[in-house]
Amino acid sequence: MRPLTEEEVKTLFEKLAKYIGRNITHLIDRQDDPHCFRVHRDRVYYVSESIMRKATSVNPHLMSMGVCFGKFSKTGKFRLHVTCLEYLAQYAKYKVWVKPTGEMPFMYGNHILKAHLGRITEDTPEHQGVVILSMSDVPLGFGVTAKSTQDARKMEPTGIIVFHQADVGEYLRNEDTLV
Template sequence: MRPLTEQETKTFFEKLAKYIGRNITHLIDRGDETYCFRLHRDRVYYVSEAVMRKATSVGRDQLISLGICFGKFTKTGKFRMHVTCLDYIAQYAKHKVWIKPNGEMPFLYGNHVVKAHIGRVTEDTPEHQGVIVYSMTDVPLGFGVTARSTSDTRKLEPTAIVVFHQADIGEYLRQEDTLF
C-alpha cells in the first residue's frame, strides 16, 4: 500500500472529474475524518488515515483489501472505475440520468441505455460526459458516459443509444471474483 505517484494521481483525478467535477475536494476534505487515496496491487482505495495506519501492521501479501475500492489501473496505465465507488460518486455527481422501470433490467445486465428507457436527464449534459444512472425512485444503479448531449437526445429515435454502459450494481453478481 503506497500513495499514488504524480502521474497516477493525474490519471485518477481526470477520470473521477468526468463524473463529479470539482466535488473531488469533498471526498478528501471531510469534516469527520481525514481520508486519502492509496494504491495496493494496481487498485486505488479510498481509506481513512486511521484505518490506513492500522493496516501498516499487516503484510502486503496478506492484505487483500483496504477501504473502498474506486477502481484499478490497467497494464497500459489507464484507470477503470469499479462499481464499488458508486455510493461515493453518486453523492457528488454533476450529471444524472434516470431510467424507466422497463430499462432497469437491461442496464443491470450490462447493456447501454437507449432513448426509450430514459425517464429524465440533467439539463445541459454534454456529449461524452460521465453520468450516474438512477432508477426513477432515485436509487443509483451504475454509471456510464453519454453518447449524445441533452439537446441532441431529444431528436433521436427511440432505439438510439444515449448512455454507454460503464458499470452497474449487477456486477456484484456477474464479476464478484474480480472486484477485489
C-alpha cells in the same frame, strides 16, 4: 499499501473529474474524518487515514482496505469499478434517471436507449460521465453520454443515450475480479 505517484494521481483525478467534476475536493477534505487514496496491487482504495495507519501493522497480509475505486491497467490507464458508485452518485454533476422498464436491461450490461430514459440533468454535454439512477433515486451504475441533452430530445426511441460503463449487476457477474 502505498501512496499514489504524481502520474497516478493525475490519471485518477482526470477520470473522477469526468463524473464528479470539482467535487473531488469533497472526497479528500472531509470534515468528519480525512480520507486518502492508496494503491495496493494496482487497485486504488479510498480509505480513512485513521484506518490506514492501523492497517500498516498487517500490510503484507492485507487483501484490501477501504473502498476500491478502480484499478490501473498495465498501460497506465485507470478503470473505475462499480464499488465506487456510492461516492460517484453522491457527488455527480450529471445524472440520468431510467424508467423501471429500462433498469433490468441496463443491469445486464446493455446501453440506455431513449425509450428507457426517464429524466436527464439539463445541459448534459456529449461524452460526459453520468451516474444512472432508478426513478426512485437508487444508484444503478454509471456510463458516458452518447448524445447531449438537446440532441437526445430529437432522437428516435431506439437510439442510444448512454453507453454502459458499470452497473450493480457486476457484483454478481464479476465477483471474482472486483477485489
